[in-house]
Amino acid sequence: MNYYKQTITGEYTQTFHASFLALHTVLLFLIIKYLTSYCKIMTILEKAVLSAGRCAFGIYLIHILVMRMSWFQNLLNLLCDAGMNYLVSCYLGCFVVFGISWACIYILKKIPFVNELI
Numbered sequence: 001m002n003y004y005k006q007t008i009t010g011e012y013t014q015t016f017h018a019s020f021l022a023l024h025t026v027l028l029f030l031i032i033k034y035l036t037s038y039c040k041i042m043t044i045l046e047k048a049v050l051s052a053g054r055c056a057f058g059i060y061l062i063h064i065l066v067m068r069m070s071w072f073q074n075l076l077n078l079l080c081d082a083g084m085n086y087l088v089s090c091y092l093g094c095f096v097v098f099g100i101s102w103a104c105i106y107i108l109k110k111i112p113f114v115n116e117l118i
Contacts, residue, residue, distance in 0.1 A: 051102075051106065052102060054109075055102055055105040055106055055109065058101075058104075058105035058108070058109075059098065059101040059102055059105055062101045062104055062105060063097050063098070063101045066097050066100050066101050066104075067097055072093070072096070072097070075093070075096070076089060076090075076093050079092065079093075
């Protein structure tokens with residue numbers, strides 16, 4: 001959403017659509033609660049969620065570096081120029097940043113000395 005506002009107005013701010021953050025968070029919570037209560041979650045998905053939980057602080061620390069890389073900005077511009085909806089491209093960008101950040105932290109956690117620092 002911030003990227004969308006930046007393309008329209010030219011200014012970068014973190015407050016755009018901040019009220020929708022609560023809506024997305026509640027919706028995600030309800031989906032996960034439903035899946036855990038009424039559906040049998042596969043062990044692979046359960047392991048992925050646990051791994052993301054263990055890497056959450058590292059993902060938080062490194063996601064800004066991933067977002068500031070020039071190729072990421074070029075990817076978002078390419079998606080928007082190709083005619084993709086801005087909202088879909090923003091969500092896709094969030095998943096890309098999360099995935100790359102998660103992969104980096106997961107690899108760093110496998111290194112014995114670095115694992116103790118993280």
